[in-house]
Amino acid sequence: MIRRERDGLRYYQFESFDVQAVDHAVFTRLGGVSVGFHQSLNLGGTCGDDPAAVRTNHERVFEALGRAFESRFDVWQVHGKTIVISETPRPVEQKHQPADGIFTANPEIVLMMRFADCVPLVFHDPVRKVVGIVHAGWQGTLLQIGKEAVEKIGEHYGSQPGDLIVGVGPSICSQCYQVGEEVRKQFLKSWGGIADTFFKPDGDRYLLDLWAANQWILRGVGVVHIEQSNMCTAENLDEWYSYRKEKGATGRFGIVIALKRD
Numbered sequence: 001m002i003r004r005e006r007d008g009l010r011y012y013q014f015e016s017f018d019v020q021a022v023d024h025a026v027f028t029r030l031g032g033v034s035v036g037f038h039q040s041l042n043l044g045g046t047c048g049d050d051p052a053a054v055r056t057n058h059e060r061v062f063e064a065l066g067r068a069f070e071s072r073f074d075v076w077q078v079h080g081k082t083i084v085i086s087e088t089p090r091p092v093e094q095k096h097q098p099a100d101g102i103f104t105a106n107p108e109i110v111l112m113m114r115f116a117d118c119v120p121l122v123f124h125d126p127v128r129k130v131v132g133i134v135h136a137g138w139q140g141t142l143l144q145i146g147k148e149a150v151e152k153i154g155e156h157y158g159s160q161p162g163d164l165i166v167g168v169g170p171s172i173c174s175q176c177y178q179v180g181e182e183v184r185k186q187f188l189k190s191w192g193g194i195a196d197t198f199f200k201p202d203g204d205r206y207l208l209d210l211w212a213a214n215q216w217i218l219r220g221v222g223v224v225h226i227e228q229s230n231m232c233t234a235e236n237l238d239e240w241y242s243y244r245k246e247k248g249a250t251g252r253f254g255i256v257i258a259l260k261r262d
C-alpha cells in the first residue's frame with residue numbers, strides 16, 4: 001500500500017486501484033480528536049467514545065476525501081454474511097441495517113466500513129464500474145463472505161470474478177491471532193479437511209491465518225487480482241486499532257471507497 005497524508009490525516013491506498021477511477025482510503029487512527037484508548041481518529045460509534053468526537057472525526061475524513069458527509073452509506077457490522085447493494089446514501093437519521101458487505105455503482109455514494117483486526121476486503125470492478133467493502137472476521141471468513149460478495153455482484157451487476165481487483169487491508173496476522181479448538185472445529189465441520197491448511201498448532205491452541213483463508217476463498221470463485229497489504233493491526237498500534245491486542249479497549253479505523261464522479 002502507499003502511505004499518504006492530507007489535512008493531518010494519515011491514510012493508505014492500494015497500489016492496484018486506479019486513482020483515476022476510484023477515490024479510496026484506509027484511514028489510520030492518526031489525526032482525529034478522540035482521547036484515551038480511542039485516540040484519535042476513531043470512527044466507531046458503538047465502542048464507548050464521545051459521539052461528538054466521533055462525528056468530528058467523520059467530518060475530517062469526508063473533508064479530506066473532498067466528499068459530502070451526506071453521501072455516506074454504511075451498515076451495522078454483525079459478523080454475518082449479508083451483502084447489501086445500495087445506490088442511495090443512508091439518511092443520517094435512519095438506523096443502520098445489519099450487514100457485512102456493501103456495494104454500489106453510484107459515483108455519488110461513499111461506502112464506509114469500520115475495522116479493528118477483522119479482515120477488510122475492498123473491491124473494485126473497473127469493467128462494470130462497481131465498488132464495495134466486505135468485513136471478514138473469523139465468523140465472516142467461516143461463512144465465506146468473500147464468495148458471497150463475488151456471487152452477489154455477479155448476479156446483480158454482471159461482474160466477472162476475473163475483472164475484480166480486491167485489496168486485503170490491515171488486519172490481524174496469523175502470528176498474532178490465536179484461537180481455540182472450538183473455532184477450528186467449526187471450520188473443519190463447514191469446510192472439511194482443507195480448513196487445517198489455515199490453522200497452525202500453538203500449544204493447546206491454534207494460530208489462524210485469516211489472510212490466507214480469505215485469499216483461498218476469493219481464488220476459489222475465480223478472483224485473480226488480489227493485493228495483500230500484509231499490515232498487521234496488532235503489531236502496529238501506532239497506526240491501527242486492534243481489538244485483540246488492546247483487549248477490547250480500542251476504537252475503529254475507517255475504510256472508504258467511491259467511484260470517481262465525472
Ligand SMILES: [Zn+2]
Pocket residue numbers: 172173174175176232233234235
Ligand atoms: Zn501480527
